[in-house]
Amino acid sequence: MYRFAISRLLQAIPVLLMVITVTFFLVHSAPGGPFSADKAVPPEVIKALEEQYNLNQPVWQQYLSYLGDVLQGDFGPSFKYSGRTVNELIAAGLPITAELAFYAMLVALSVGITAGVGAAMRPNTMQDYLPMTGAMIGICMPSFLLGPLLVLIFGIHLDWLPVSGWGDIPGDKILPSITLGTGYAAYIARLSRGGMLEVLSQDYIRTARAKGLSERLIIIKHALRGGLIPVVAFLGPAFAGLLAGSFVVETIFQIPGLGRFYVQAAFNRDYTLILGMTIFLSTLIILFNLLSDMLAIWLNPKLRQEIRGTN
Amino acid sequence: MIFCSDNYSTRPQSITLSSNLKTLLLLVIFFSLTGCGNNESNVSSGNKTGTLYWGNGTEPQSLDPQIATGVPEHHIISAVMEGLVLKNRKTLEPVPGVAESWDITENGRVYTFTLRDNARWSNGDPHVAQDYVWSWWRALQPALGNLYAYMLFPIENAQQYYEGDISDFNEVGVKALDDRTLQVTLNYPTPYFLQLLDHYSLFPVHQATIEKFGTADQRGTRWTYEGNLVGNGPFQLVDWKINRRIVVQSNPYYWDADNVSLKEIVFIPIENIVTEERMFRAGQLHVTSSLPADKISVYREAKDPELKIAPYLGTYYYRLNVKKPQFQDPRVRRALAMSVDRQRLVDNITKGGQIPAYAMTPPGTMGYYPKSNLKFDPEGARRLLAEAGYPDGKGFPATEILYNTNEGHRKVAVALQEMWKKNLNIDIRLLNQEWKVYLDSESAGEYEISRAGWIGDYVDPNNFLDLFLCGGGNNRTGWCNEEYDRLILDVAPSMSSHKERLEVFQQAETMLLNEMPIIPIYTYTSVQLVDSSVKNFDANIMNAASYKDIYLQPDQE
Numbered sequence: 080m081y082r083f084a085i086s087r088l089l090q091a092i093p094v095l096l097m098v099i100t101v102t103f104f105l106v107h108s109a110p111g112g113p114f115s116a117d118k119a120v121p122p123e124v125i126k127a128l129e130e131q132y133n134l135n136q137p138v139w140q141q142y143l144s145y146l147g148d149v150l151q152g153d154f155g156p157s158f159k160y161s162g163r164t165v166n167e168l169i170a171a172g173l174p175i176t177a178e179l180a181f182y183a184m185l186v187a188l189s190v191g192i193t194a195g196v197g198a199a200m201r202p203n204t205m206q207d208y209l210p211m212t213g214a215m216i217g218i219c220m221p222s223f224l225l226g227p228l229l230v231l232i233f234g235i236h237l238d239w240l241p242v243s244g245w246g247d248i249p250g251d252k253i254l255p256s257i258t259l260g261t262g263y264a265a266y267i268a269r270l271s272r273g274g275m276l277e278v279l280s281q282d283y284i285r286t287a288r289a290k291g292l293s294e295r296l297i298i299i300k301h302a303l304r305g306g307l308i309p310v311v312a313f314l315g316p317a318f319a320g321l322l323a324g325s326f327v328v329e330t331i332f333q334i335p336g337l338g339r340f341y342v343q344a345a346f347n348r349d350y351t352l353i354l355g356m357t358i359f360l361s362t363l364i365i366l367f368n369l370l371s372d373m374l375a376i377w378l379n380p381k382l383r384q385e386i387r388g389t390n
Numbered sequence: 391m392i393f394c395s396d397n398y399s400t401r402p403q404s405i406t407l408s409s410n411l412k413t414l415l416l417l418v419i420f421f422s423l424t425g426c427g428n429n430e431s432n433v434s435s436g437n438k439t440g441t442l443y444w445g446n447g448t449e450p451q452s453l454d455p456q457i458a459t460g461v462p463e464h465h466i467i468s469a470v471m472e473g474l475v476l477k478n479r480k481t482l483e484p485v486p487g488v489a490e491s492w493d494i495t496e497n498g499r500v501y502t503f504t505l506r507d508n509a510r511w512s513n514g515d516p517h518v519a520q521d522y523v524w525s526w527w528r529a530l531q532p533a534l535g536n537l538y539a540y541m542l543f544p545i546e547n548a549q550q551y552y553e554g555d556i557s558d559f560n561e562v563g564v565k566a567l568d569d570r571t572l573q574v575t576l577n578y579p580t581p582y583f584l585q586l587l588d589h590y591s592l593f594p595v596h597q598a599t600i601e602k603f604g605t606a607d608q609r610g611t612r613w614t615y616e617g618n619l620v621g622n623g624p625f626q627l628v629d630w631k632i633n634r635r636i637v638v639q640s641n642p643y644y645w646d647a648d649n650v651s652l653k654e655i656v657f658i659p660i661e662n663i664v665t666e667e668r669m670f671r672a673g674q675l676h677v678t679s680s681l682p683a684d685k686i687s688v689y690r691e692a693k694d695p696e697l698k699i700a701p702y703l704g705t706y707y708y709r710l711n712v713k714k715p716q717f718q719d720p721r722v723r724r725a726l727a728m729s730v731d732r733q734r735l736v737d738n739i740t741k742g743g744q745i746p747a748y749a750m751t752p753p754g755t756m757g758y759y760p761k762s763n764l765k766f767d768p769e770g771a772r773r774l775l776a777e778a779g780y781p782d783g784k785g786f787p788a789t790e791i792l793y794n795t796n797e798g799h800r801k802v803a804v805a806l807q808e809m810w811k812k813n814l815n816i817d818i819r820l821l822n823q824e825w826k827v828y829l830d831s832e833s834a835g836e837y838e839i840s841r842a843g844w845i846g847d848y849v850d851p852n853n854f855l856d857l858f859l860c861g862g863g864n865n866r867t868g869w870c871n872e873e874y875d876r877l878i879l880d881v882a883p884s885m886s887s888h889k890e891r892l893e894v895f896q897q898a899e900t901m902l903l904n905e906m907p908i909i910p911i912y913t914y915t916s917v918q919l920v921d922s923s924v925k926n927f928d929a930n931i932m933n934a935a936s937y938k939d940i941y942l943q944p945d946q947e
Contacts, residue, residue: 109826118864123553127532130533131533160452161452227664339661
C-alpha cells in the first residue's frame with residue numbers, strides 16, 4: 080500500500096509540471112493583458128507595471144523564475160488585488176470552500192446512500208422509482224436554477240432561512256450546502272443503487288439470507304461494504320469537483336470562497352492568481368484521487384490482491 | 391486472516407457511519423429550525439445601531455486613492471478619505487471640505503486654500519498643507535502606475551513633470567505657504583478644477599503610513615489594509631475580509647465628526663446583481679449597487695418607492711472605425727446614426743429610464759445642453775446612404791458590431807441590427823468577445839462598429855469631448871480633425887467666461903456630430919434599490935453618496 084502511494088505521488092510530479100507549463104503558456108498567450116482597461120492606460124503606466132511584475136522579460140525567463148518561486152511554495156503577488164499575494168487569497172478562500180464542500184458532501188452522502196440503498200432493496204417498485212426519478216431530476220437540475228429556487232421558497236416566501244452569506248447569520252450555510260450537494264446526491268444514489276443491486280445478487284448474500292439473518296443486518300453488515308465501492312471511487316473526484324466547481328453556488332449565495340476568485344482571475348488575466356489556483360486545485364485533485372483509490376483498495380480485497388501481485 | 395480482521399473492522403464502522411448520518415440529519419434539522427424566522431434582518435438591526443449595509447459591486451482592487459480605479463473603490467475611499475473640497479450632494483456645487491475657504495485670483499489661475507484648524511488624520515496627527523504637496527508628488531510618480539495622473543495635469547507643469555520633461559517638483563504649481571495655506575497654480579483657468587479636488591486621485595495620503603510599509607512609489611504595499619490605513623475622512627477602516635465585507639466606523643478625529651450620523655458602514659461586495667436584489671428583499675442590504683434590467687419593469691409597475699432611477703453622467707455609444715472603407719464617408723456614418731430609433735430602444739429594450747442621446751455630452755453637464763441636429767429620420771438616412779453609393783443598402787460591405795459578452799449589450803446590438811436592416815436594408819452581423827479580448831480588438835482597430843460607454847470623471851463637457859482628440863488613447867475610431875483639437879485644447883481653455891467656453895464646446899460637439907465617428911445612443915441612468923429608512927440619500931448625476939450626511943430612520947408604521 081505504501082509503495083503504491085509513493086509511486087502514485089512520484090507520478091504526480093510530471094503531471095503537475097505539465098499542468099504548470101501548459102497553464103503558464105496558455106494564460107500568457109491569451110489575448111488581452113492584465114493591465115488593459117476600458118480607459119486607455121498611458122504607456123508610462125504600462126511600462127511601470129510590467130517592470131514591477133517582471134512582464135518585461137522574455138516569457139521563458141518569466142516561466143523559469145515562476146517555476147523557481149512555485150517550488151518554494153510562493154505563488155507570487157496577485158496582479159489585480161494590489162498588495163495581496165496569491166497564497167493569501169487562497170488561504171482566505173480555502174477554509175470556506177472546503178467547509179462548503181464538506182457539508183455538501185455530507186448532504187450528498189446521507190441523501191444519496193439512503194435513497195440508493197432503499198431503491199436497491201426493492202427494485203422495480205415505487206420505493207425504487209420515486210427516489211431514482213428524484214435522482215434523475217437532481218442530476219439534470221443545474222445549481223444555478225436550484226439555488227435561486229430554494230432561495231425564493233425558503234428564503235423569501237417562507238422566510239425560514241437566510242438568502243445569502245456564510246457564517247454571518249445562523250442557518251445561512253444550509254441552502255448552499257443543499258444546493259451544491261444535490262447534484263452529487265443524485266449521482267451517489269444511482270451509484271449506490273447499482274452497486275448494491277450487484278452485491279445483493281452475490282452468493283454470500285444468499286448465504287447470509289439462508290442463515291436467517293434479518294434483511295437490515297444483511298444490508299448493514301454484509302452488503303454495504305461491497306455495494307458502496309463505486310461510491311467510494313466517486314468520492315475523490317467528487318470532492319475535488321466540489322472544491323473546484325463551487326463557483327456557481329458561491330456566487331448565488333454570496334460566499335467568499337475560492338471559486339469566485341478563480342473565475343474572476345481568468346476574466347482579469349490575473350496570471351499569477353490563475354496559475355496559483357490551477358496548481359493548487361490540481362494538487363488537491365491528485366491527492367483526493369489517490370485517497371479514494373486507497374480507500375477503494377482497502378475496501379475491496381480483490382484489488383488488494385492485484386496490488387500485491389504487481390508488487 | 392485478512393478477511394477476519396477486515397470483518398471485525400467493518401462492523402463498528404458501518405454502525406458509526408449510520409449513527410453519524412442520523413446525528414447529521416438531526417443537526418441539519420436543528421439548524422434549520424434555529425435559523426427559522428427569528429433572525430433580525432441587517433436593515434432593522436442596522437437602523438437601531440446606525441449601521442448602513444451597502445451593496446458594493448465587486449471586491450475592491452485597492453484602497454490606495456492613487457492606484458484605485460472603479461466605482462466600488464470610489465465608494466469606500468470617499469468614506470475614509472476626503473479632499474480639499476466636497477460636493478453638495480444634490481447640486482454637486484463645490485462646498486468646503488478639508489479647506490474651509492479658498493481664494494481664486496482674477497485670472498483664474500491661482501487658488502489659495504485655507505485648511506481647517508481642526509483637520510486631523512484618523513490617528514490624530516495634524517493634517518497640514520504639506521500633505522497635499524507630498525501626495526500630489528506621489529500621484530505623479532510614473533512608477534506608481536496611477537491611471538488618473540491626468541487629473542492633475544491642469545496644475546502648472548504637472549504633465550511635464552510626469553512625462554519627465556522636468557525633474558524638479560518645485561517647478562510644479564503646488565506650494566505649502568504654511569501649515570494651513572496651500573497655493574495651487576494652474577496652466578490656464580480651469581473651471582472644473584475645484585471638482586477635481588473631490589476626485590480620489592487628488593485626495594491626500596498619509597506620508598508616514600505609506601513610508602512605513604514601503605517606498606512612496608511602490609505599488610501593492612500593505613498600507614491600505616485594516617489596522618494600517620490612516621485617512622482623513624468621516625470614517626475609518628476597521629475590517630476588511632476579502633470577498634465578504636469591508637467595515638468602516640466613524641472617525642472621532644474627523645473635523646466634522648459631530649455632524650456624522652452613521653456609526654458604521656458595511657460595504658458588501660456582490661458581483662451577482664440577481665443575488666444582490668434577493669439580499670435586498672430579505673432585508674440584508676439598505677442600498678444596492680444596481681438592479682437586473684428585467685426586474686426594473688416589475689418594480690416600476692408596482693410603483694415601489696424603493697426603486698431609485700436617476701440620470702447618470704455617462705453616454706452609451708457605438709464607435710465607428712473610420713479606417714474601414716465603408717465608414718470613410720461621413721454620410722454613411724450619419725445614415726447609420728439617423729436610422730437608430732433611440733426612444734424605442736430605451737422604452738422596450740433597456741427599460742431603465744435611459745435618456746435617448748443625440749449628442750456625446752449628457753445634457754445638463756455644467757449647464758451645457760448640447761444642441762444636436764441628429765434625429766431619428768430613416769427616410770433621410772436612406773437618402774444619405776444612396777448618395778454615398780449604397781442605394782437601398784446595395785453593395786454595403788460585410789460589417790460587424792463588436793461588443794463584450796454581456797446580455798444587455800447583446801440586446802442593444804440585436805435591436806440596432808434589426809433597425810439597420812429595416813431602415814437601411816443593410817446586413818450587420820454581431821460579434822461578441824470576452825472583455826479583455828474585446829478591449830484588445832478595439833484598441834488595435836480590429837473592428838467595424840464597436841460598443842462603448844463613457845462615464846464622466848468630472849462634470850464638464852471637456853471630459854466627454856476630449857476623448858476624440860487626434861490619436862487620443864480613448865478615441866480608438868481613427869477619426870482626427872485638427873480644427874476640433876484646436877477648439878478643445880486651445881480655444882476653450884482661453885475663454886474668459888463660462889458661457890463663452892460652453893459655446894466653444896458646442897462648436898466642437900457640432901463638428902463631432904456632423905462627422906459622426908461615434909453614434910450616441912443613450913445617456914445612462916443609475917438604477918438602485920434604496921430602503922426607505924435611508925435618509926439624505928440624494929441621487930445626483932455622479933451617483934456619489936455623501937456618507938457623512940446619510941442617516942437611518944425607519945418610517946413609522
